[in-house]
Amino acid sequence: MNVLVLGGTGEARRLAAVLHGRPGFAVTSSLAGRVAVPALPDGDVRIGGFGGVDGLRTWLRGRRTDAVVDATHPFAAQMTAHAVAASAAAGVPLLVLRRPGWRESPGDRWHRVPDAPAAAALLPGLGERVFLTLGRGDLSAFAGLTDLWFLLRAIDPLRAPLPPRRHVVLARGPFTADAERGFLREHRIDVVVTRDSGGEMTAAKLVAARELGLPVVLLDRPPAPPAPVVATVPEAVAWLEGVQARVRTPPGPRAAGPGGGT
Ligand SMILES: NC(=O)c1ccc[n+]([C@@H]2O[C@H](COP(=O)([O-])OP(=O)(O)OC[C@H]3O[C@@H](n4cnc5c(N)ncnc54)[C@H](OP(=O)(O)O)[C@@H]3O)[C@@H](O)[C@H]2O)c1
Known part of the structure:
Protein backbone atom coordinates (compact mmCIF):
# COMPACT_ATOMS: atom_id res chain seq x y z
CA MET A 1 0.00 0.00 0.00
CA PRO A 100 -3.55 18.46 20.53
CA GLY A 101 -3.11 22.10 21.47
CA TRP A 102 -1.66 23.16 24.82
CA ARG A 103 -3.80 23.50 27.94
CA GLU A 104 -3.48 26.31 30.41
CA SER A 105 -2.17 25.31 33.86
CA PRO A 106 -2.43 27.15 37.19
CA GLY A 107 0.06 30.02 37.15
CA ASP A 108 -0.13 30.57 33.39
CA ARG A 109 -0.88 34.12 32.24
CA TRP A 110 -2.07 33.42 28.70
CA HIS A 111 -3.76 35.82 26.32
CA ARG A 112 -5.29 33.91 23.42
CA VAL A 113 -5.53 35.81 20.13
CA PRO A 114 -6.77 34.76 16.69
CA ASP A 115 -3.76 35.86 14.65
CA ALA A 116 -0.44 37.73 14.51
CA PRO A 117 -1.92 41.24 13.96
CA ALA A 118 -4.06 40.75 17.09
CA ALA A 119 -0.94 39.71 19.02
CA ALA A 120 0.93 42.79 17.76
CA ALA A 121 -1.95 45.04 18.84
CA LEU A 122 -1.93 43.55 22.35
CA LEU A 123 1.83 43.65 22.95
CA PRO A 124 2.50 47.30 23.86
CA GLY A 125 0.34 46.93 26.97
CA LEU A 126 2.11 43.78 28.11
CA GLY A 127 5.86 44.38 27.92
CA GLU A 128 8.84 45.90 26.15
CA ARG A 129 11.21 42.97 25.64
CA VAL A 130 9.45 40.29 23.63
CA PHE A 131 10.43 36.70 22.87
CA LEU A 132 8.74 36.05 19.53
CA THR A 133 8.54 32.43 18.30
CA LEU A 134 6.19 32.32 15.32
CA GLY A 135 6.25 31.13 11.73
CA ARG A 136 8.17 33.26 9.27
CA GLY A 137 4.99 34.45 7.62
CA ASP A 138 3.72 35.96 10.87
CA LEU A 139 6.78 38.05 11.75
CA SER A 140 5.97 40.98 9.46
CA ALA A 141 2.95 41.82 11.66
CA PHE A 142 5.45 43.04 14.28
CA ALA A 143 7.66 45.10 11.95
CA GLY A 144 5.88 48.35 12.87
CA LEU A 145 6.43 47.98 16.64
CA THR A 146 9.45 50.26 16.76
CA ASP A 147 9.30 50.91 20.53
CA LEU A 148 9.62 47.25 21.53
CA TRP A 149 12.70 45.01 21.46
CA PHE A 150 12.36 41.51 20.03
CA LEU A 151 14.23 38.27 20.55
CA LEU A 152 13.64 35.95 17.59
CA ARG A 153 14.65 32.31 17.30
CA ALA A 154 14.75 30.40 14.02
CA ILE A 155 16.47 27.40 12.45
CA ASP A 156 17.68 29.31 9.39
CA PRO A 157 18.37 33.06 8.93
CA LEU A 158 15.25 35.24 8.72
CA ARG A 159 14.45 37.70 5.99
CA ALA A 160 12.80 41.13 6.30
CA PRO A 161 10.29 42.55 7.08
CA LEU A 162 11.23 42.16 10.74
CA PRO A 163 10.93 44.48 13.75
CA PRO A 164 13.83 46.97 13.69
CA ARG A 165 14.97 46.49 17.31
CA ARG A 166 15.77 42.79 17.43
CA HIS A 167 18.24 40.01 18.13
CA VAL A 168 18.03 36.78 16.13
CA VAL A 169 19.25 33.48 17.59
CA LEU A 170 19.66 30.51 15.25
CA ALA A 171 18.88 27.26 17.04
CA ARG A 172 16.88 24.05 16.59
CA GLY A 173 14.85 22.51 19.42
CA PRO A 174 13.95 20.66 21.51
CA PHE A 175 14.86 22.94 24.42
CA THR A 176 14.59 22.07 28.11
CA ALA A 177 12.59 24.21 30.55
CA ASP A 178 15.84 25.00 32.40
CA ALA A 179 17.49 26.20 29.21
CA GLU A 180 14.43 28.25 28.26
CA ARG A 181 14.27 29.84 31.71
CA GLY A 182 17.94 30.82 31.42
CA PHE A 183 17.37 32.12 27.89
CA LEU A 184 14.42 34.30 28.96
CA ARG A 185 16.35 35.63 31.97
CA GLU A 186 19.53 36.29 29.99
CA HIS A 187 17.60 38.47 27.54
CA ARG A 188 15.43 40.07 30.25
CA ILE A 189 12.26 39.04 28.43
CA ASP A 190 9.00 40.32 29.87
CA VAL A 191 6.48 38.81 27.42
CA VAL A 192 6.43 35.73 25.17
CA VAL A 193 4.51 35.44 21.88
CA THR A 194 4.00 32.01 20.40
CA ARG A 195 1.47 29.78 18.64
CA ASP A 196 -0.66 27.01 20.08
CA SER A 197 1.47 24.43 18.31
CA GLY A 198 1.09 21.80 21.02
CA GLY A 199 3.54 18.95 21.52
CA GLU A 200 6.47 18.27 23.81
CA MET A 201 9.22 19.62 21.57
CA THR A 202 8.43 23.28 22.12
CA ALA A 203 6.41 23.31 25.37
CA ALA A 204 9.42 24.18 27.54
CA LYS A 205 9.16 27.91 26.83
CA LEU A 206 5.62 27.91 28.27
CA VAL A 207 6.82 26.13 31.39
CA ALA A 208 9.65 28.66 31.73
CA ALA A 209 7.26 31.60 31.23
CA ARG A 210 4.95 30.19 33.92
CA GLU A 211 7.84 29.76 36.34
CA LEU A 212 9.01 33.32 35.72
CA GLY A 213 5.45 34.72 35.92
CA LEU A 214 5.62 36.13 32.37
CA PRO A 215 2.55 36.79 30.23
CA VAL A 216 2.23 34.70 27.05
CA VAL A 217 0.35 35.80 23.93
CA LEU A 218 -0.82 32.60 22.28
CA LEU A 219 -2.03 32.50 18.67
CA ASP A 220 -5.00 30.19 18.20
CA ARG A 221 -4.82 27.39 15.63
N1 LIG B 1 3.90 26.48 9.93
C1 LIG B 1 4.85 26.25 10.82
O1 LIG B 1 5.04 27.01 11.74
C2 LIG B 1 5.70 25.04 10.77
C3 LIG B 1 6.42 24.65 11.89
C4 LIG B 1 7.18 23.49 11.82
C5 LIG B 1 7.20 22.78 10.65
N2 LIG B 1 6.48 23.21 9.58
C6 LIG B 1 6.50 22.43 8.35
O2 LIG B 1 6.97 23.28 7.34
C7 LIG B 1 6.27 23.03 6.13
C8 LIG B 1 5.77 24.34 5.54
O3 LIG B 1 4.91 24.97 6.45
P1 LIG B 1 4.08 26.24 5.99
O4 LIG B 1 3.38 26.77 7.20
O5 LIG B 1 4.93 27.13 5.16
O6 LIG B 1 3.00 25.53 5.05
P2 LIG B 1 1.73 26.14 4.25
O7 LIG B 1 1.75 27.62 4.35
O8 LIG B 1 0.52 25.43 4.71
O9 LIG B 1 2.04 25.66 2.77
C9 LIG B 1 2.46 26.52 1.75
C10 LIG B 1 2.88 25.67 0.58
O10 LIG B 1 4.10 25.00 0.87
C11 LIG B 1 4.08 23.71 0.28
N3 LIG B 1 4.17 22.71 1.34
C12 LIG B 1 3.86 22.84 2.66
N4 LIG B 1 4.09 21.73 3.32
C13 LIG B 1 4.53 20.83 2.41
C14 LIG B 1 4.95 19.49 2.49
N5 LIG B 1 4.99 18.81 3.66
N6 LIG B 1 5.33 18.88 1.33
C15 LIG B 1 5.33 19.55 0.16
N7 LIG B 1 4.95 20.83 0.03
C16 LIG B 1 4.58 21.46 1.16
C17 LIG B 1 2.81 23.62 -0.51
O11 LIG B 1 3.13 24.09 -1.81
P3 LIG B 1 2.32 23.62 -3.14
O12 LIG B 1 1.03 24.38 -3.09
O13 LIG B 1 3.23 24.01 -4.25
O14 LIG B 1 2.12 22.14 -3.04
C18 LIG B 1 1.91 24.58 0.21
O15 LIG B 1 0.85 25.07 -0.58
C19 LIG B 1 5.16 22.04 6.46
O16 LIG B 1 5.55 20.80 5.94
C20 LIG B 1 5.10 22.02 7.96
O17 LIG B 1 4.79 20.73 8.47
C21 LIG B 1 5.75 24.32 9.62
Whole structure:
Protein backbone atom coordinates (compact mmCIF):
# COMPACT_ATOMS: atom_id res chain seq x y z
CA MET A 1 0.00 0.00 0.00
CA ASN A 2 1.46 3.36 -1.07
CA VAL A 3 1.23 5.98 1.67
CA LEU A 4 2.08 9.66 1.32
CA VAL A 5 2.97 11.37 4.60
CA LEU A 6 2.91 15.15 4.41
CA GLY A 7 5.61 15.94 6.90
CA GLY A 8 7.84 18.53 8.50
CA THR A 9 7.01 17.52 12.09
CA GLY A 10 8.25 15.07 14.69
CA GLU A 11 4.98 13.13 14.41
CA ALA A 12 5.48 12.73 10.66
CA ARG A 13 9.01 11.39 11.21
CA ARG A 14 7.79 8.95 13.86
CA LEU A 15 5.00 7.72 11.58
CA ALA A 16 7.42 7.22 8.69
CA ALA A 17 9.75 5.30 11.03
CA VAL A 18 6.92 2.95 12.07
CA LEU A 19 5.73 2.38 8.49
CA HIS A 20 9.21 2.03 6.98
CA GLY A 21 9.99 -1.62 6.55
CA ARG A 22 6.52 -2.69 7.72
CA PRO A 23 5.27 -5.44 5.42
CA GLY A 24 2.75 -4.20 2.92
CA PHE A 25 3.57 -0.49 3.27
CA ALA A 26 5.64 1.77 1.03
CA VAL A 27 5.92 5.22 2.58
CA THR A 28 6.96 8.46 0.93
CA SER A 29 7.40 11.52 3.12
CA SER A 30 7.02 14.97 1.65
CA LEU A 31 8.83 18.05 2.97
CA ALA A 32 8.22 21.62 1.88
CA GLY A 33 11.93 22.42 1.63
CA ARG A 34 11.83 25.40 4.00
CA VAL A 35 14.78 24.23 6.14
CA ALA A 36 18.26 24.11 4.60
CA VAL A 37 19.29 20.90 6.39
CA PRO A 38 16.05 19.10 7.31
CA ALA A 39 15.75 16.22 9.75
CA LEU A 40 15.05 13.43 7.24
CA PRO A 41 12.46 10.71 7.90
CA ASP A 42 13.02 7.01 7.20
CA GLY A 43 11.89 5.74 3.81
CA ASP A 44 11.51 7.67 0.57
CA VAL A 45 11.52 11.44 0.79
CA ARG A 46 10.49 14.06 -1.73
CA ILE A 47 11.14 17.76 -1.17
CA GLY A 48 9.32 20.84 -2.49
CA GLY A 49 5.77 21.97 -3.19
CA PHE A 50 3.49 19.94 -5.44
CA GLY A 51 2.21 22.94 -7.36
CA GLY A 52 -1.12 23.50 -5.63
CA VAL A 53 -4.16 21.24 -5.49
CA ASP A 54 -3.88 20.14 -9.12
CA GLY A 55 -0.21 19.27 -8.71
CA LEU A 56 -0.89 17.17 -5.64
CA ARG A 57 -3.86 15.41 -7.26
CA THR A 58 -1.67 14.55 -10.27
CA TRP A 59 1.09 13.30 -7.96
CA LEU A 60 -1.33 11.08 -6.00
CA ARG A 61 -2.70 9.50 -9.16
CA GLY A 62 0.71 9.14 -10.82
CA ARG A 63 2.13 7.35 -7.76
CA ARG A 64 -0.96 5.19 -7.30
CA THR A 65 -1.25 6.48 -3.77
CA ASP A 66 -3.61 4.48 -1.54
CA ALA A 67 -3.71 6.81 1.46
CA VAL A 68 -2.50 10.25 2.55
CA VAL A 69 -1.63 11.25 6.11
CA ASP A 70 -1.35 14.98 6.57
CA ALA A 71 1.06 15.21 9.49
CA THR A 72 2.11 18.80 8.79
CA HIS A 73 2.42 21.42 11.49
CA PRO A 74 -0.97 22.55 12.90
CA PHE A 75 -0.34 26.01 11.44
CA ALA A 76 0.49 24.77 7.92
CA ALA A 77 -3.12 25.53 6.94
CA GLN A 78 -2.58 25.91 3.21
CA MET A 79 -0.96 22.50 2.81
CA THR A 80 -3.77 20.92 4.82
CA ALA A 81 -6.44 22.61 2.70
CA HIS A 82 -4.67 21.41 -0.45
CA ALA A 83 -4.45 17.87 0.94
CA VAL A 84 -8.20 17.84 1.65
CA ALA A 85 -9.09 19.07 -1.85
CA ALA A 86 -6.56 16.97 -3.79
CA SER A 87 -7.32 13.74 -1.92
CA ALA A 88 -11.03 14.19 -2.56
CA ALA A 89 -10.39 14.89 -6.25
CA ALA A 90 -8.12 11.85 -6.60
CA GLY A 91 -10.42 9.58 -4.56
CA VAL A 92 -7.69 8.82 -2.02
CA PRO A 93 -8.53 8.52 1.69
CA LEU A 94 -6.97 11.24 3.86
CA LEU A 95 -6.22 11.32 7.57
CA VAL A 96 -4.96 14.34 9.48
CA LEU A 97 -2.46 13.55 12.25
CA ARG A 98 -2.44 16.57 14.53
CA ARG A 99 -1.17 16.81 18.07
CA PRO A 100 -3.55 18.46 20.53
CA GLY A 101 -3.11 22.10 21.47
CA TRP A 102 -1.66 23.16 24.82
CA ARG A 103 -3.80 23.50 27.94
CA GLU A 104 -3.48 26.31 30.41
CA SER A 105 -2.17 25.31 33.86
CA PRO A 106 -2.43 27.15 37.19
CA GLY A 107 0.06 30.02 37.15
CA ASP A 108 -0.13 30.57 33.39
CA ARG A 109 -0.88 34.12 32.24
CA TRP A 110 -2.07 33.42 28.70
CA HIS A 111 -3.76 35.82 26.32
CA ARG A 112 -5.29 33.91 23.42
CA VAL A 113 -5.53 35.81 20.13
CA PRO A 114 -6.77 34.76 16.69
CA ASP A 115 -3.76 35.86 14.65
CA ALA A 116 -0.44 37.73 14.51
CA PRO A 117 -1.92 41.24 13.96
CA ALA A 118 -4.06 40.75 17.09
CA ALA A 119 -0.94 39.71 19.02
CA ALA A 120 0.93 42.79 17.76
CA ALA A 121 -1.95 45.04 18.84
CA LEU A 122 -1.93 43.55 22.35
CA LEU A 123 1.83 43.65 22.95
CA PRO A 124 2.50 47.30 23.86
CA GLY A 125 0.34 46.93 26.97
CA LEU A 126 2.11 43.78 28.11
CA GLY A 127 5.86 44.38 27.92
CA GLU A 128 8.84 45.90 26.15
CA ARG A 129 11.21 42.97 25.64
CA VAL A 130 9.45 40.29 23.63
CA PHE A 131 10.43 36.70 22.87
CA LEU A 132 8.74 36.05 19.53
CA THR A 133 8.54 32.43 18.30
CA LEU A 134 6.19 32.32 15.32
CA GLY A 135 6.25 31.13 11.73
CA ARG A 136 8.17 33.26 9.27
CA GLY A 137 4.99 34.45 7.62
CA ASP A 138 3.72 35.96 10.87
CA LEU A 139 6.78 38.05 11.75
CA SER A 140 5.97 40.98 9.46
CA ALA A 141 2.95 41.82 11.66
CA PHE A 142 5.45 43.04 14.28
CA ALA A 143 7.66 45.10 11.95
CA GLY A 144 5.88 48.35 12.87
CA LEU A 145 6.43 47.98 16.64
CA THR A 146 9.45 50.26 16.76
CA ASP A 147 9.30 50.91 20.53
CA LEU A 148 9.62 47.25 21.53
CA TRP A 149 12.70 45.01 21.46
CA PHE A 150 12.36 41.51 20.03
CA LEU A 151 14.23 38.27 20.55
CA LEU A 152 13.64 35.95 17.59
CA ARG A 153 14.65 32.31 17.30
CA ALA A 154 14.75 30.40 14.02
CA ILE A 155 16.47 27.40 12.45
CA ASP A 156 17.68 29.31 9.39
CA PRO A 157 18.37 33.06 8.93
CA LEU A 158 15.25 35.24 8.72
CA ARG A 159 14.45 37.70 5.99
CA ALA A 160 12.80 41.13 6.30
CA PRO A 161 10.29 42.55 7.08
CA LEU A 162 11.23 42.16 10.74
CA PRO A 163 10.93 44.48 13.75
CA PRO A 164 13.83 46.97 13.69
CA ARG A 165 14.97 46.49 17.31
CA ARG A 166 15.77 42.79 17.43
CA HIS A 167 18.24 40.01 18.13
CA VAL A 168 18.03 36.78 16.13
CA VAL A 169 19.25 33.48 17.59
CA LEU A 170 19.66 30.51 15.25
CA ALA A 171 18.88 27.26 17.04
CA ARG A 172 16.88 24.05 16.59
CA GLY A 173 14.85 22.51 19.42
CA PRO A 174 13.95 20.66 21.51
CA PHE A 175 14.86 22.94 24.42
CA THR A 176 14.59 22.07 28.11
CA ALA A 177 12.59 24.21 30.55
CA ASP A 178 15.84 25.00 32.40
CA ALA A 179 17.49 26.20 29.21
CA GLU A 180 14.43 28.25 28.26
CA ARG A 181 14.27 29.84 31.71
CA GLY A 182 17.94 30.82 31.42
CA PHE A 183 17.37 32.12 27.89
CA LEU A 184 14.42 34.30 28.96
CA ARG A 185 16.35 35.63 31.97
CA GLU A 186 19.53 36.29 29.99
CA HIS A 187 17.60 38.47 27.54
CA ARG A 188 15.43 40.07 30.25
CA ILE A 189 12.26 39.04 28.43
CA ASP A 190 9.00 40.32 29.87
CA VAL A 191 6.48 38.81 27.42
CA VAL A 192 6.43 35.73 25.17
CA VAL A 193 4.51 35.44 21.88
CA THR A 194 4.00 32.01 20.40
CA ARG A 195 1.47 29.78 18.64
CA ASP A 196 -0.66 27.01 20.08
CA SER A 197 1.47 24.43 18.31
CA GLY A 198 1.09 21.80 21.02
CA GLY A 199 3.54 18.95 21.52
CA GLU A 200 6.47 18.27 23.81
CA MET A 201 9.22 19.62 21.57
CA THR A 202 8.43 23.28 22.12
CA ALA A 203 6.41 23.31 25.37
CA ALA A 204 9.42 24.18 27.54
CA LYS A 205 9.16 27.91 26.83
CA LEU A 206 5.62 27.91 28.27
CA VAL A 207 6.82 26.13 31.39
CA ALA A 208 9.65 28.66 31.73
CA ALA A 209 7.26 31.60 31.23
CA ARG A 210 4.95 30.19 33.92
CA GLU A 211 7.84 29.76 36.34
CA LEU A 212 9.01 33.32 35.72
CA GLY A 213 5.45 34.72 35.92
CA LEU A 214 5.62 36.13 32.37
CA PRO A 215 2.55 36.79 30.23
CA VAL A 216 2.23 34.70 27.05
CA VAL A 217 0.35 35.80 23.93
CA LEU A 218 -0.82 32.60 22.28
CA LEU A 219 -2.03 32.50 18.67
CA ASP A 220 -5.00 30.19 18.20
CA ARG A 221 -4.82 27.39 15.63
CA PRO A 222 -6.46 27.61 12.23
CA PRO A 223 -9.87 25.90 12.11
CA ALA A 224 -9.92 22.09 12.12
CA PRO A 225 -9.90 20.63 8.58
CA PRO A 226 -12.95 18.79 7.18
CA ALA A 227 -11.27 15.37 7.46
CA PRO A 228 -10.83 12.65 10.08
CA VAL A 229 -8.27 13.78 12.64
CA VAL A 230 -6.21 11.68 15.10
CA ALA A 231 -3.73 12.88 17.71
CA THR A 232 -1.17 10.08 17.88
CA VAL A 233 1.02 7.95 15.64
CA PRO A 234 -0.52 4.62 16.84
CA GLU A 235 -3.99 5.93 15.92
CA ALA A 236 -2.70 6.88 12.46
CA VAL A 237 -1.19 3.40 12.01
CA ALA A 238 -4.50 1.80 13.04
CA TRP A 239 -6.35 3.96 10.49
CA LEU A 240 -3.85 2.97 7.77
CA GLU A 241 -4.28 -0.72 8.64
CA GLY A 242 -8.02 -0.25 8.14
CA VAL A 243 -7.41 1.28 4.70
CA GLN A 244 -4.95 -1.52 3.92
CA ALA A 245 -7.57 -4.14 4.73
CA ARG A 246 -9.99 -2.47 2.30
CA VAL A 247 -7.29 -2.17 -0.40
CA ARG A 248 -6.51 -5.90 -0.04
CA THR A 249 -10.16 -6.90 -0.11
CA PRO A 250 -11.88 -4.77 -2.74
CA PRO A 251 -15.66 -5.18 -2.81
CA GLY A 252 -16.63 -8.16 -5.00
CA PRO A 253 -19.13 -8.04 -7.86
CA ARG A 254 -22.55 -7.10 -6.55
CA ALA A 255 -24.66 -10.19 -5.97
CA ALA A 256 -27.75 -10.30 -8.09
CA GLY A 257 -30.74 -9.56 -5.91
CA PRO A 258 -34.07 -11.30 -6.09
CA GLY A 259 -35.39 -10.91 -9.56
CA GLY A 260 -32.10 -9.31 -10.61
CA GLY A 261 -31.36 -11.88 -13.38
CA THR A 262 -32.84 -11.76 -16.79
N1 LIG B 1 3.90 26.48 9.93
C1 LIG B 1 4.85 26.25 10.82
O1 LIG B 1 5.04 27.01 11.74
C2 LIG B 1 5.70 25.04 10.77
C3 LIG B 1 6.42 24.65 11.89
C4 LIG B 1 7.18 23.49 11.82
C5 LIG B 1 7.20 22.78 10.65
N2 LIG B 1 6.48 23.21 9.58
C6 LIG B 1 6.50 22.43 8.35
O2 LIG B 1 6.97 23.28 7.34
C7 LIG B 1 6.27 23.03 6.13
C8 LIG B 1 5.77 24.34 5.54
O3 LIG B 1 4.91 24.97 6.45
P1 LIG B 1 4.08 26.24 5.99
O4 LIG B 1 3.38 26.77 7.20
O5 LIG B 1 4.93 27.13 5.16
O6 LIG B 1 3.00 25.53 5.05
P2 LIG B 1 1.73 26.14 4.25
O7 LIG B 1 1.75 27.62 4.35
O8 LIG B 1 0.52 25.43 4.71
O9 LIG B 1 2.04 25.66 2.77
C9 LIG B 1 2.46 26.52 1.75
C10 LIG B 1 2.88 25.67 0.58
O10 LIG B 1 4.10 25.00 0.87
C11 LIG B 1 4.08 23.71 0.28
N3 LIG B 1 4.17 22.71 1.34
C12 LIG B 1 3.86 22.84 2.66
N4 LIG B 1 4.09 21.73 3.32
C13 LIG B 1 4.53 20.83 2.41
C14 LIG B 1 4.95 19.49 2.49
N5 LIG B 1 4.99 18.81 3.66
N6 LIG B 1 5.33 18.88 1.33
C15 LIG B 1 5.33 19.55 0.16
N7 LIG B 1 4.95 20.83 0.03
C16 LIG B 1 4.58 21.46 1.16
C17 LIG B 1 2.81 23.62 -0.51
O11 LIG B 1 3.13 24.09 -1.81
P3 LIG B 1 2.32 23.62 -3.14
O12 LIG B 1 1.03 24.38 -3.09
O13 LIG B 1 3.23 24.01 -4.25
O14 LIG B 1 2.12 22.14 -3.04
C18 LIG B 1 1.91 24.58 0.21
O15 LIG B 1 0.85 25.07 -0.58
C19 LIG B 1 5.16 22.04 6.46
O16 LIG B 1 5.55 20.80 5.94
C20 LIG B 1 5.10 22.02 7.96
O17 LIG B 1 4.79 20.73 8.47
C21 LIG B 1 5.75 24.32 9.62
